[in-house]
Amino acid sequence: MTYVVTENCIKCKYTDCVEVCPVDCFYEGDNMLVIHPDECIDCGVCEPECPAEAIKPDTEPGLEKWLELNSEYAKTWPNLTQKKDAPADAKEFDGQAGKFEKYFSSEPGSGD
Numbered sequence: 001m002t003y004v005v006t007e008n009c010i011k012c013k014y015t016d017c018v019e020v021c022p023v024d025c026f027y028e029g030d031n032m033l034v035i036h037p038d039e040c041i042d043c044g045v046c047e048p049e050c051p052a053e054a055i056k057p058d059t060e061p062g063l064e065k066w067l068e069l070n071s072e073y074a075k076t077w078p079n080l081t082q083k084k085d086a087p088a089d090a091k092e093f094d095g096q097a098g099k100f101e102k103y104f105s106s107e108p109g110s111g112d
Contacts, residue, residue, distance in 0.1 A: 002037040002058050003046060004066045007100050009033055009054035011093035012086065017046035017055060019083040027077040028109030031087075036074035050095050078111025081097060 009032040018033070025039035026046075035046075037058070047055045058067050067097045091100065 001042050002040040002067070003035050003042065003044065003055050004037070004058050004063055004070045005032065005034050006054050006056055006063065006066045008052045008095065009050075010099040011017075011096075011103050012052040012054065012090045014051045014086045014090065015080065016049040016051060018080050020045045020049050021081075023077060024081045025074075026080050027074045028080040028111050029073055029077050030105040030107040031103060032105075032111055033080065034070040034073045034077065037071050052090075069072045073106070077108045080109070080111050082112055 007030055011031050015026075015033065022043060022045070023038045023039055023041050025041075027034050027036060035055070042057075044057070047057070049055075056063055056066075093103075
C-alpha cells in the first residue's frame with residue numbers, strides 16, 4: 001500500500017502533509033502535490049494532516065488514475081520538504097467537482 005494525492009489537492013495545494021512526511025516523498029506541481037509511490041513508506045501520517053482530505057490510501061477503490069498520475073509526475077516535479085503557504089484562494093476550490101479537467105497543470109512547481 002501507498003498513499004496518493006487525489007483531485008481535491010488541485011488548486012488547494014495545502015502543504016501541511018509535507019511537513020510531517022518522514023521520508024520526503026512529496027513532489028510539487030504548479031497547482032498540486034503528488035506522492036512518489038516507490039518512496040512512500042505507508043506510515044499514513046500525511047493523510048490526517050491534509051485540510052482538503054485529498055490524500056487517500058491506494059487500497060481505496062477507483063484510485064488507479066491517481067496512483068498513475070502520482071507516479072508519473074513524482075519523477076519530473078521537484079521535491080518539496082518544507083511547508084509553504086497555501087494559495088490565497090485555496091478555500092474557494094476545496095471540494096469543487098471536476099477540478100482535474102478544469103485546472104490540472106502538468107507544469108512543475110518550484111520545490112524547496
